Amino acid sequence: MAQVRSASVKWIGDLASGSGELSAGTSGAFSALPVTWASRTEKADGRTSPEELLAAAHASCYSMAFSSDLTKAGSPPQSLEVAAEITFDRVDGKWTVVSSKLTVRGRVPGLDDGRFKAIAEQAKDGCPISRALRGNVELSVVATLDH
Numbered sequence: 001m002a003q004v005r006s007a008s009v010k011w012i013g014d015l016a017s018g019s020g021e022l023s024a025g026t027s028g029a030f031s032a033l034p035v036t037w038a039s040r041t042e043k044a045d046g047r048t049s050p051e052e053l054l055a056a057a058h059a060s061c062y063s064m065a066f067s068s069d070l071t072k073a074g075s076p077p078q079s080l081e082v083a084a085e086i087t088f089d090r091v092d093g094k095w096t097v098v099s100s101k102l103t104v105r106g107r108v109p110g111l112d113d114g115r116f117k118a119i120a121e122q123a124k125d126g127c128p129i130s131r132a133l134r135g136n137v138e139l140s141v142v143a144t145l146d147h
Helices: 037-041 050-072 113-126 128-133
Strands: 007-012 019-024 033-035 079-091 094-107 138-146
Touching (some): 033 037, 050 113, 050 128, 094 113, 113 128, 113 138
Parallel strands (some): 094 138
Antiparallel strands (some): 007 019, 019 033
């Protein structure tokens, strides 16, 4: 069955000098997170941005997909540490999310480096957030297996 999740923003003012507050509608896990244009294009200065939230979504989605793929391959992970780095830059004069670089370190007993990296690539391509970004955003993964 399809799942629907929601979030909302209350924005006050124009783009350059205005500000907003972002809240999770479905879970209530966060509320009134401050957002501004400057937090997207300059210093975060204690505020979040859509790109930071996209990085969080991609990292968490990927960790679940990778864990699932490892388990299906007969090598359930002891632990995975995943970070996502979203690059937001001008393309043809317009601000654009251009890439998402995933970095993962994992402890997976009985798995060799080559298989770990192959499954990491497979998970990158199969993660639902990756699939939403594919074709618009450059996706990459750097995978390191801890021994």
